[in-house]
Amino acid sequence: MIAEIGLAALWLAAGLCALQFIAGVLGVREAGADGAVHPVSALARPAAVVQGLLLLVAFACLLRVFAVTDLSVSLVADNSHVDKPFIYRLAAAWGNHEGSMLLWVTILGLAGGLVALFERRMDDRFMKAVLAAQAFIALGFLAFLLFSSNPFARLNPPADFGAGLNPLLQDIGLAFHPPTLYLGYVGLSVAFSFVVAGLVTRQAGPELARVMRPWVLAAWVALTLGIAAGSYWAYYELGWGGWWFWDPVENASLMPWLAATALLHSVSVLAARDALRTWTIMLGVVAFSMSMVGTFLVRSGILTSVHAFAVDPERGAFILGLLAIYVGGGFGLFALRAGALAEGKRFALVSREGALVFNNVMLSGILAVVLLGTLYPLAAEALGTRVSIGPPYYNPVSAIFAVPMLLVLLVGPLLRWKRDSLSRIAVPLAIVGALLAASVTVLLLFTDAGVLPILGLAIAVALALASWLPLRGRKLKRVPLALWGSMLAHFGVAVSLAGMASETAFSIERLVAVEAGESVAVGPYQVTLQEVDPVAGPNWTALEGRLAITGGGVDTVLRPQARYFTDPPQSTSESALLTRWDGQFYAILGDAAGEGRWQLRLWWKPFVTLIWYGALLIALGGLLSIFGHLRASARSRRIREEVARRRAEKALL
Amino acid sequence: MTPFPLLAAAMLSLSAPIAGPAAGQMTSSAPLANTQLADPQQEASAQALMEELRCLTCQSQSIADSNAPMAGDMRHQVRSRIAAGESPEQVRAWLVERYGDYVTYRPGLDSATWPLFALPVLFLLVAGVILFRRLGRRGE
Numbered sequence: 001m002i003a004e005i006g007l008a009a010l011w012l013a014a015g016l017c018a019l020q021f022i023a024g025v026l027g028v029r030e031a032g033a034d035g036a037v038h039p040v041s042a043l044a045r046p047a048a049v050v051q052g053l054l055l056l057v058a059f060a061c062l063l064r065v066f067a068v069t070d071l072s073v074s075l076v077a078d079n080s081h082v083d084k085p086f087i088y089r090l091a092a093a094w095g096n097h098e099g100s101m102l103l104w105v106t107i108l109g110l111a112g113g114l115v116a117l118f119e120r121r122m123d124d125r126f127m128k129a130v131l132a133a134q135a136f137i138a139l140g141f142l143a144f145l146l147f148s149s150n151p152f153a154r155l156n157p158p159a160d161f162g163a164g165l166n167p168l169l170q171d172i173g174l175a176f177h178p179p180t181l182y183l184g185y186v187g188l189s190v191a192f193s194f195v196v197a198g199l200v201t202r203q204a205g206p207e208l209a210r211v212m213r214p215w216v217l218a219a220w221v222a223l224t225l226g227i228a229a230g231s232y233w234a235y236y237e238l239g240w241g242g243w244w245f246w247d248p249v250e251n252a253s254l255m256p257w258l259a260a261t262a263l264l265h266s267v268s269v270l271a272a273r274d275a276l277r278t279w280t281i282m283l284g285v286v287a288f289s290m291s292m293v294g295t296f297l298v299r300s301g302i303l304t305s306v307h308a309f310a311v312d313p314e315r316g317a318f319i320l321g322l323l324a325i326y327v328g329g330g331f332g333l334f335a336l337r338a339g340a341l342a343e344g345k346r347f348a349l350v351s352r353e354g355a356l357v358f359n360n361v362m363l364s365g366i367l368a369v370v371l372l373g374t375l376y377p378l379a380a381e382a383l384g385t386r387v388s389i390g391p392p393y394y395n396p397v398s399a400i401f402a403v404p405m406l407l408v409l410l411v412g413p414l415l416r417w418k419r420d421s422l423s424r425i426a427v428p429l430a431i432v433g434a435l436l437a438a439s440v441t442v443l444l445l446f447t448d449a450g451v452l453p454i455l456g457l458a459i460a461v462a463l464a465l466a467s468w469l470p471l472r473g474r475k476l477k478r479v480p481l482a483l484w485g486s487m488l489a490h491f492g493v494a495v496s497l498a499g500m501a502s503e504t505a506f507s508i509e510r511l512v513a514v515e516a517g518e519s520v521a522v523g524p525y526q527v528t529l530q531e532v533d534p535v536a537g538p539n540w541t542a543l544e545g546r547l548a549i550t551g552g553g554v555d556t557v558l559r560p561q562a563r564y565f566t567d568p569p570q571s572t573s574e575s576a577l578l579t580r581w582d583g584q585f586y587a588i589l590g591d592a593a594g595e596g597r598w599q600l601r602l603w604w605k606p607f608v609t610l611i612w613y614g615a616l617l618i619a620l621g622g623l624l625s626i627f628g629h630l631r632a633s634a635r636s637r638r639i640r641e642e643v644a645r646r647r648a649e650k651a652l653l
Numbered sequence: 654m655t656p657f658p659l660l661a662a663a664m665l666s667l668s669a670p671i672a673g674p675a676a677g678q679m680t681s682s683a684p685l686a687n688t689q690l691a692d693p694q695q696e697a698s699a700q701a702l703m704e705e706l707r708c709l710t711c712q713s714q715s716i717a718d719s720n721a722p723m724a725g726d727m728r729h730q731v732r733s734r735i736a737a738g739e740s741p742e743q744v745r746a747w748l749v750e751r752y753g754d755y756v757t758y759r760p761g762l763d764s765a766t767w768p769l770f771a772l773p774v775l776f777l778l779v780a781g782v783i784l785f786r787r788l789g790r791r792g793e
Binding site: 238240241242245247248249349354357358361362364365368369372373376380385386387388389390391392393397400401509510511512513573590591593599601 | 687688689700704705707713714715717718719720753754755756757758759760765766768769772773776777780783784787788
């Protein structure tokens with residue numbers, strides 16, 4: 001019964017979505033002709049709100065059938081099991097293809113409802129265009145759900161136990177990783193709808209930038225958190241101690257992030273200075289296209305990985321069709337209308353805008369490299385050769401664009417809008433330059449790190465200082481919240497960069513086969529294998545090693561496990577981590593090596609945690625900016641209303 | 654030909670365990686699969702090479718990161734050849750000859766991979782042109 005309610009809610013939502021599209025289109029057309037608005041167009045906003053609620057109902061139904069493990073629903077039978085812990089039964093609802101697509105559509109519907117309810121800053125015709133574009137995107141995905149990925153399909157007769165969830169996905173990190181990434185993708189789709197409305201109604205000025213900005217920032221914050229969570233999950237759950245492998249699935253989430261980063265900087269130029277109009281509009285289309293490409297790569301099963309739960313050519317073709325319609329449509333509209341847009345205000349080479357344009361172009365360069373590296377193996381395979389592209393390709397090639405970008409980031413925020421001179425900021429420039437040069441010298445003299453880690457560490461040190469220099473000459477109490485946000489985010493980049501470079505340059509790895517009682521030195525620690533015991537969990541059994549860690553002010557025991565799951569049959573390595581302020585000790589229990597010996601894989605990773613702390617700071621900076629901008633916008637609206645009220649009072653007198 | 658040539662491969666490999674399992678008989682028993690070389694410099698160059706070689710039976714893992722039996726055998730090959738005095742590039746060439754370009758994450762420059770190096774140069778040129786047009790003329 002619950003499943004049928006869910007399916008009915010989905011169909012109703014699809015119907016309302018079609019209504020919202022028609023109403024939106026009518027609203028745009030009629031109002032353009034003679035000022036009279038078609039009566040149906042008034043339904044666009046309510047349709048969006050109710051549609052969002054219906055999708056929420058559908059998703060709640062899905063959670064319900066997973067919570068009670070209703071094995072007559074084929075999705076539950078395929079992806080859950082009666083013996084699973086409750087939280088993982090819930091997480092299983094989106095740990096599969098159909099459920100995760102329903103989550104995508106639900107978040108999209110809720111975002112559409114929010115826009116319809118609260119966004120009052122733009123005129124009615126513009127909003128109709130936004131809602132029509134939102135509905136057009138949602139319709140495609142609802143059709144995809146209803147016609148080729150129905151999450152509520154029944155199974156007759158019901159299964160007895162359920163097949164279970166891939167145990168790698170049975171992890172708390174997974175419970176949050178997909179929802180945050182989808183928030184990001186959906187946020188970019190809202191930004192795209194605003195861009196489409198801007199093109200259709202020929203409004204591409206600062207007002208467009210101001211209404212887009214919270215969505216772009218929110219999407220960017222969510223993508224940042226989603227990528228960081230995915231990276232940390234891979235780091236501790238896959239048991240190979242790496243945090244980024246340039247895997248196509250990782251790239252699929254990185255590409256929208258790169259585009260969103262460029263977009264949010266470009267949007268801020270448009271909002272503050274009415275410059276970069278066409279460029280901002282184009283980035284809006286690119287950012288949404290990248291989230292579509294990401295969805296396609298991950299959801300179609302064209303890449304084989306943990307994520308490719310769905311391996312079905314029909315679905316792949318369906319998503320490819322959606323991709324072609326949206327991306328082709330977006331760029332087609334851009335090509336038709338962009339020529340008619342005024343370019344916006346001009347600016348000098350040495351100016352805040354100039355630095356931001358440089359940052360934008362370099363980010364686009366990195367994006368192009370990642371896109372090339374991700375798609376090239378697929379194209380080569382279609383032509384009959386197979387190539388592998390990994391870190392040895394991506395690291396240096398993306399650094400060609402990333403290093404100049406980071407160097408400009410050191411000074412960009414210090415520059416004034418429109419026109420500035422380097423001699424005005426000579427003092428901070430000299431300080432940052434000296435810090436950079438000193439760091440490079442020290443690293444060259446005292447370490448044997450490679451070129452990229454040295455550059456990364458030196459830039460991180462300089463940026464950690466430079467990111468706060470915009471405070472110079474300002475009264476602390478009068479610094480706007482949004483500026484705190486941007487400084488914090490840039491500082492987060494420095495922190496994260498330091499972690500990446502430090503892990504790459506200074507990690508220590510030991511592979512040993514030891515018997516109980518034997519010790520081995522790893523970095524600052526002495527590690528002793530005490531014993532290996534069998535243990536059991538709710539749906540797994542395991543061998544657990546007891547490792548005594550001493551030295552460096554530490555005296556503790558770590559318990560890495562080799563786990564064996566039965567439903568489905570699979571084994572995983574559960575790493576054991578010791579987190580210190582200056583890094584992480586990472587232990588994996590391997591196989592029995594004969595004669596009572598056990599394989600151990602041990603790492604000391606200095607400052608590796610900075611990677612994720614940095615990402616949190618970046619996300620926090622984004623949140624501060626959102627609140628700062630929303631507060632400023634509410635304040636200026638209050639002032640405008642107040643002025644209008646006084647004028648009206650005066651007129652009455 | 655189907656529109657998605659990878660799908661057939663995907664269907665085959667999905668039934669296999671995804672991450673490196675740690676189960677007893679499922680890993681390699683080759684002596685140097687999980688034993689580091691005594692000479693730290695040789696081990697470092699072997700490790701650097703192993704991180705750039707693809708585990709052919711896994712999904713997106715290097716042989717350094719995989720517990721699959723074949724990855725273990727390949728690690729043994731890499732370590733024993735490095736220990737015997739071969740250079741990492743000789744070992745890589747030998748593996749590429751045996752398994753094809755697919756085995757290395759560092760694509761070489763040849764008739765199948767030249768766009769990977771030509772296109773970034775093009776990106777750089779385009780970036781230069783955009784920057785010049787946006788910023789150059791309006792300098793002063």
